[in-house]
Amino acid sequence: MSFAQKSKSATVIRSSVAWLIALVMFFPILFLTVTAFKTELQAIAVPSVWFFEPTLENFTEVQERSDYLHYAWNSVLTSVMSTLLGLLIAIPAAFSFAFTPTRRTKDILMWMLSTKMMPAVGALVPIYVLSQKTGLLDTRFALIIIFTMMNLPIMVWMLYSAFKDIPHEIFEAARMDGAGLWEEFRHVLLPLGMGGIASTGLLCLVLAWNEAFWVLNLTSSQAGTLASLVASYSSPEGLFWAKLSAVSVLAIAPIVVFGWFSQKQLVQGLTFGAVK
Amino acid sequence: MSDAGLKSRLVPRLLLAPAVSTLLLWMIVPLAMTVYFSFIRYNLMRPDVTGSAGWMNYEFFITNPAFGDAVFNTLLLLGSTVLVTVVFGLLIALLINDPFPGRALVRVLLISPFFVMPTVNALLWKHMMMNPIYGVLAQVWTFFGWTPIDWMTDFPLGSIIIMISWQWLPFAVLIFVTALQSMDREQLEASELDGATYLQQLRYLYLPHMARAISVVVMIEVIFLLSVFAEIFVTTAGGPGTASTNLAFLIFTEALLNFDVGAASAGAVFAIILANIVAIFLIRMIGKNLEN
Structure with missing residues (x-):
C-alpha cells in the first residue's frame, strides 16, 4: 500500500468515526425535535416512529395553555439586559486591569473568580429574603440584577484576557495625539477589543438564557423564563412527550440556532487567553 | 504600573470601582x-420559635x-x-483537528448540546x-x-453524570480544537522526520501545548459543576433516598421544602467552605498554568 493510499483510507476511517460521534452527540436533540411533531401516541411508540405525518398541534397547545410568548419575552429581556449591564460594568474594569495593572491585579482577579465558585445555593436564602422584603420576588428586574452579578466575574476575566493582547503602544500613540480616556476607549479599545467583547457578550447571553437555579427559586408566573416554563411541564405530565418536546424545542431553538451562527465568534474569548 | 497611561492613579481605580463594589x-x-x-432558630413553619441557636443548626x-x-x-x-469531558474532549478534538469532508x-x-438549557437536558434524558x-x-x-436499565432508579447519580457530561463535553471539545489549531506545524513535521511515533508526539508535543487549555476547561467546569441543581431538581429530586443528592440540592431541600432556614444556612456555610477548599486546591494545582 502506497503512502497516499494509506493516508486516504485513514482519512475515511477518521472522518467516519468523527461523523458517528457527532451524530450520537446530536441525536438527543434530533429526537426531541422530531418528537415535537408527533402525536402523543406516536411519541411513545416502541420502536420509535421515524416516518409520520408531522403535526403542529403540540406547539399551538403549548402557546394556548401556558402563553409561551410571555416566557420567551422574559427570557429575551432578562438575558439581553443582564448582558448589556454586565458589559457596562465589566469593560471598564477589564480595561483598567489590562492596561494599568498593579501588584494586586492578579489577586483581585482571583478573588472575583472565587466569588463564582461559591455555590449559588449558599446565597439562596438571603437573596430570597431580600427579594421578598423589597417586593422584588418574581420580577424581571431582580433576575436582571442577579444574572448580571452571576456572570460578572467571568465577564471581567474573559475581557481582561482579550484586552491584554492589545499592544500597549497603540494606547501610548493615541495619548501622544492627545486622546483622552473616552477617545482611547472609543477609537482604540472598542474596535480592537471587539472580538473579545462580542464573545464575552455571547457567552453571557447563553448562560443567562439557560440559567435555571435562580429562575426556579425566585420566580413564578410573572417573571418566569423559558427555563421555568419547561420545568413546569416536568412532573405530572411526564409521559406527554410530544407536548414536552414541543415546549423544549421552543425553549432551546432560539439559543441553539444563535449558538450555531456565533460559534466562531464565541470560541475566541472562551479560551481565556489559553490559546495564543 | 510601568505603563505611563491613564494619567493619574485615580482613573484606573474609578474604572474598577463599579465591578469591585457590586x-x-x-x-x-x-x-x-x-x-x-445559621446561628439563629429560623423555621418558616414555626415563626414563634426564635432566638439564638448556638451551634445547633x-x-x-x-x-x-x-x-x-x-x-x-x-x-x-x-x-x-471533569474526567470524562477532558479525556473524551481531547480525543474528539484530536480526531477532528485535521480537515475532512x-x-x-x-x-x-458536536457543540450543540452546550447550548441546551439544563432543564431541557434533564427532561430529555x-x-x-x-x-x-x-x-x-x-x-x-x-x-x-440485553435487559433495559432503569436508569433513574438504579443509577441515579450515574444518569446525572451522563446528562452533565453530554452538556459539557462540547465545551471541552470547542476549547481543545481551538488550542490545537495553534500547534506548531513545523515542530510536528520535524518530529515526524526524526521518527517520532504518534504516541510520542501526543506525550511530548500535544499534551504540553494543551496544558493551559486543559486548565481553563477544568477551572470553568469546577465553577459550574460544584452547584449542579436544575438537572437534579427536574429528574431524580435527589433520590432515591439520597443517592443523587448533592450539597446544593440538600440545602434547597432544607430551606424550601422543610422551611428550616437555620439549618439550610448552616449547610450553605459548609457548601461555601467546601467550595473554597476546592478553589484553593485548584488554584494551587493549575493556577500556574493560567499565569503568563
Whole structure:
C-alpha cells in the first residue's frame, strides 16, 4: 500500500468515526425535535416512529395553555439586559486591569473568580429574603440584577484576557495625539477589543438564557423564563412527550440556532487567553 | 504600573470601582446573612420559635445522614464529569483537528448540546432517552438482547453524570480544537522526520501545548459543576433516598421544602467552605498554568 493510499483510507476511517460521534452527540436533540411533531401516541411508540405525518398541534397547545410568548419575552429581556449591564460594568474594569495593572491585579482577579465558585445555593436564602422584603420576588428586574452579578466575574476575566493582547503602544500613540480616556476607549479599545467583547457578550447571553437555579427559586408566573416554563411541564405530565418536546424545542431553538451562527465568534474569548 | 497611561492613579481605580463594589456587595451581604441565619432558630413553619441557636443548626445539618452522602456525591459528580469531558474532549478534538469532508457540520453538531438549557437536558434524558420502557436506550438495549436499565432508579447519580457530561463535553471539545489549531506545524513535521511515533508526539508535543487549555476547561467546569441543581431538581429530586443528592440540592431541600432556614444556612456555610477548599486546591494545582 502506497503512502497516499494509506493516508486516504485513514482519512475515511477518521472522518467516519468523527461523523458517528457527532451524530450520537446530536441525536438527543434530533429526537426531541422530531418528537415535537408527533402525536402523543406516536411519541411513545416502541420502536420509535421515524416516518409520520408531522403535526403542529403540540406547539399551538403549548402557546394556548401556558402563553409561551410571555416566557420567551422574559427570557429575551432578562438575558439581553443582564448582558448589556454586565458589559457596562465589566469593560471598564477589564480595561483598567489590562492596561494599568498593579501588584494586586492578579489577586483581585482571583478573588472575583472565587466569588463564582461559591455555590449559588449558599446565597439562596438571603437573596430570597431580600427579594421578598423589597417586593422584588418574581420580577424581571431582580433576575436582571442577579444574572448580571452571576456572570460578572467571568465577564471581567474573559475581557481582561482579550484586552491584554492589545499592544500597549497603540494606547501610548493615541495619548501622544492627545486622546483622552473616552477617545482611547472609543477609537482604540472598542474596535480592537471587539472580538473579545462580542464573545464575552455571547457567552453571557447563553448562560443567562439557560440559567435555571435562580429562575426556579425566585420566580413564578410573572417573571418566569423559558427555563421555568419547561420545568413546569416536568412532573405530572411526564409521559406527554410530544407536548414536552414541543415546549423544549421552543425553549432551546432560539439559543441553539444563535449558538450555531456565533460559534466562531464565541470560541475566541472562551479560551481565556489559553490559546495564543 | 510601568505603563505611563491613564494619567493619574485615580482613573484606573474609578474604572474598577463599579465591578469591585457590586461584586463585594453581592458576596458580603448574602454571606453575612447566611452566617447570621445559621446561628439563629429560623423555621418558616414555626415563626414563634426564635432566638439564638448556638451551634445547633450546624449539629443538625452535620448529623443529618444525608450530609456525608451529599458531600460525597458533590465531589463524585464534579470529579467524574471533569474526567470524562477532558479525556473524551481531547480525543474528539484530536480526531477532528485535521480537515475532512463535512468537518464544519460535524463541529456544529458536536457543540450543540452546550447550548441546551439544563432543564431541557434533564427532561430529555430522563424521559426520551432513559425511560426503561419507551426510552431510546431501552430500545437499543432490547435490540442487543440485553435487559433495559432503569436508569433513574438504579443509577441515579450515574444518569446525572451522563446528562452533565453530554452538556459539557462540547465545551471541552470547542476549547481543545481551538488550542490545537495553534500547534506548531513545523515542530510536528520535524518530529515526524526524526521518527517520532504518534504516541510520542501526543506525550511530548500535544499534551504540553494543551496544558493551559486543559486548565481553563477544568477551572470553568469546577465553577459550574460544584452547584449542579436544575438537572437534579427536574429528574431524580435527589433520590432515591439520597443517592443523587448533592450539597446544593440538600440545602434547597432544607430551606424550601422543610422551611428550616437555620439549618439550610448552616449547610450553605459548609457548601461555601467546601467550595473554597476546592478553589484553593485548584488554584494551587493549575493556577500556574493560567499565569503568563
